[in-house]
Amino acid sequence: MSELRRDPIIGRWVIITTERGKIHPIHANISDDKITAAKCPFCPGNESKTPPEISSFREPGTKKNEKGWWVRIIPSKSSVLRIEGNVNKRGEGMFDLMDGIGAHEVVVESQIHNADYSDLETRQVEEVIWGWRDRILDLKKDSRFEYILVFKNRGEAAGASLTHPHSEIIAMPTVPVRVKQELDGSRNYYDYKERCAFCDIIREEIESNTRIVSENEDFICITPFASRFPFETWILPKTHSSSFEDSQKHEVSNLALILKDLNSRMNRVLENPPYNFVIHNSPCRNGKLSYYHWHIEMMPQLLRTAGFEWGTGFYRNPTPPEEAAKFLREAQ
């Protein structure tokens, strides 16, 4: 059981797990470096080691929860949200909370035990993207959910508990505060300028041409002007769109290409760094927004973030994004 609790000042929601006996979470991060493919629950042949699959892309004639898939989506075993029940929003004295209702799913991105996007065929990366999109479309039908978050943790230092390539999808009953701030900020910009801030960023980056890592017909990859982390990169669709799931087929292909390309550059320059990426998408109930622009934020984990950053939201980054872009651009 879990609860979502709202900070009364900032409006930030936190998932609090109300199970007992979990006071030393530091010991819960067990490395799976020694888990061989034979034991890996995400490897083909081990399908019975996971909860029953939600969906999969698989060869015709093969059965659910057996071999034959190339992308497999399953409920997360470590989910702290549960799918059954009502959100039950309520107060407790001055505080606000709701039940920990939501979905937490794992997208197994390949049959290969230790592959990064750079190792996969472009076609396979496309299939992963179609998998994300299918799940978003399905989860958005559930009126209890306000936001569908797609993210990936790769490497133990980035919070991944398993080596086998996987991304995660969390459907939640509230819009995360970081997304709300982005929506508010880009709406303010739009109100003032009558232009999308992200479209302006793309134009500006193309013009100054100092922070572009790569681009293709549909996407641009940049190191943002105010990068929080060394080698932080954003991938933005060149055509304005607030919803990832509205991507056209050629956009899915070009997203796969640029994602695979960025991953391969990152792996070359930074020697296979642990990383996180998050798809920043518009909330479920917002329709098509002229002021918001979906994008991917990718953060290699090279530094520890200490109290200073957490306490203030004021980051120190020792690598200018122009230099990071140059290194990544030249790693071809």
Added chain:
Amino acid sequence: MSELRRDPIIGRWVIITTERGKIHPIHANISDDKITAAKCPFCPGNESKTPPEISSFREPGTKKNEKGWWVRIIPSKSSVLRIEGNVNKRGEGMFDLMDGIGAHEVVVESQIHNADYSDLETRQVEEVIWGWRDRILDLKKDSRFEYILVFKNRGEAAGASLTHPHSEIIAMPTVPVRVKQELDGSRNYYDYKERCAFCDIIREEIESNTRIVSENEDFICITPFASRFPFETWILPKTHSSSFEDSQKHEVSNLALILKDLNSRMNRVLENPPYNFVIHNSPCRNGKLSYYHWHIEMMPQLLRTAGFEWGTGFYRNPTPPEEAAKFLREAQ
């Protein structure tokens, strides 16, 4: 040289170091576990290993930059901000930036090489607090600074580069986004209720009595309702005040007592965890605010924060604050 750059959407300022040749910051974190007291720049007798001191509390008759101090404040060697020059706020296309003007100081908190607050005399902790206050008062005179941040990183995992007990003070030319959000949130609350949100939290916590760790005449220590991290604790003054530096003498004594007490409980329950704390104080130019309430946020570092949290500001905490409070309360 460094620059402060503003994210055009969120308004978050980032310090970008514009020196070259720092692309692998991960290797910069050198542990000092093997630095003995003889080599430690913060140990008495090694004063010449640090930049000249800004101020110190020392025995009468002893000289600056020699032995005889019990609290010593020096410029940070790793500062990315420089004290000379103008802020030079400007635009670069659509982006906003300013020069990395500011002060970064280190408060050496004791002569003892490896002491935590729980090991120090209460009197010594009081002296550290007076040291913070003196520097805040002094730095606030500089009209270029908008915010003075006092924080501490203890332990390598929390970002401390040296073992010898020290806290840090950073004076910056802009108000950090996290503080701005707190100010906005508490002003909205005040506008609606005509009461300080933090005063309400204190009343609520005293009434429900499930998240109090400890209290004395002037301060209360709680695990906040929407704790982001296991064993996150806040120390709040019971009497409303927006500025730490306005604390009366008895409040400084009681702050020293509750800080030492919390540290000792934390060290007992969590076995000397790495931790960060940050003083949340009102900005330099804000005067006395009826809606803001200064406080300390203390975060033991037990979990890695992964992409999910960074990408969304949506935290998962496996330890309910009520349980954390119980453990800390009983560790007497």
